[in-house]
Amino acid sequence: MNQSTNTLILEQSSKLMTSMQNILRGLRNLSSHLTPQPIGELLVQLEEAATPAQLTRIVNKIQNTLWKMPTQEQATLRTLLIAALTTHVLQDTEEAMRLEAAGWLRLLVQAGLVPEPREIFVTLVTATTQAQQENEAGPSSEQRAYLKMIFDCFWSFRYPYPAFNWQQFPANEVFYPLAFLLASDDYATQDIAIGIFSELATLDDTEIQRYLLPVALQWSKHADAERRRRVTHVLARMSCTNAQEALDRLLVDPDPLVCESAKSASGYVRKIQ
Numbered sequence: 001m002n003q004s005t006n007t008l009i010l011e012q013s014s015k016l017m018t019s020m021q022n023i024l025r026g027l028r029n030l031s032s033h034l035t036p037q038p039i040g041e042l043l044v045q046l047e048e049a050a051t052p053a054q055l056t057r058i059v060n061k062i063q064n065t066l067w068k069m070p071t072q073e074q075a076t077l078r079t080l081l082i083a084a085l086t087t088h089v090l091q092d093t094e095e096a097m098r099l100e101a102a103g104w105l106r107l108l109v110q111a112g113l114v115p116e117p118r119e120i121f122v123t124l125v126t127a128t129t130q131a132q133q134e135n136e137a138g139p140s141s142e143q144r145a146y147l148k149m150i151f152d153c154f155w156s157f158r159y160p161y162p163a164f165n166w167q168q169f170p171a172n173e174v175f176y177p178l179a180f181l182l183a184s185d186d187y188a189t190q191d192i193a194i195g196i197f198s199e200l201a202t203l204d205d206t207e208i209q210r211y212l213l214p215v216a217l218q219w220s221k222h223a224d225a226e227r228r229r230r231v232t233h234v235l236a237r238m239s240c241t242n243a244q245e246a247l248d249r250l251l252v253d254p255d256p257l258v259c260e261s262a263k264s265a266s267g268y269v270r271k272i273q
Helices: 003-034 037-048 052-066 071-091 095-110 117-134 141-157 172-183 187-197 206-220 225-236 241-250 256-272
Strands: none
Touching (some): 071 095, 095 117, 187 206, 206 225, 241 256
């Protein structure tokens, strides 16, 4: 991982944790004034949860309590819930706890129950890079789990039941720290990274394209037809000549499924031009 990527990761992590800590400090006392004592106790218990089963049991109790409250109070207290879960994801020493809390953040995004989806993406991206730093030997199952959760969160923007509008879609820079994963020798990691970047509207950012373009061009010529099919929509989102030539070549690929995917991707290009 290069120095600029490391710096971006550290900055994102520091800003995120400072924000979450400020929220927890500012809202913990407020919750006791807005709601009956049990909700305040549950939030404290959530911060102190020590096992995945305990964390899930407390979150379910909090959710059940929140549904019975006025919308404005729900929003305030759900911010506390998100902050506590974020702290577990980024600071808990147990992998099982980190993954359980991250899973809940994913569910809250998919249900449209977060005020700003970008922050959840930032949390999951940060958790992914932290997992990489802790396991220098290569991609871990924890890291791949976070990548899958990031991909799952995109569903909250999709037809026919989008939870958020496209104005709330996170900017490309949120995903810059994941670009280095495209250079991984692990196919499963590379594949899910390709899937994540194929969700972005454009892929001309230098921080992304310098990692993505070589892999995309390699996949466009791969003997595996599924790789050629999977990469068409990535190529369509890069305006450079090499990417467009590769996409044109896949329009006449001998595999009909690859051709169909390339045609669909070409339609996307025409739509954004």
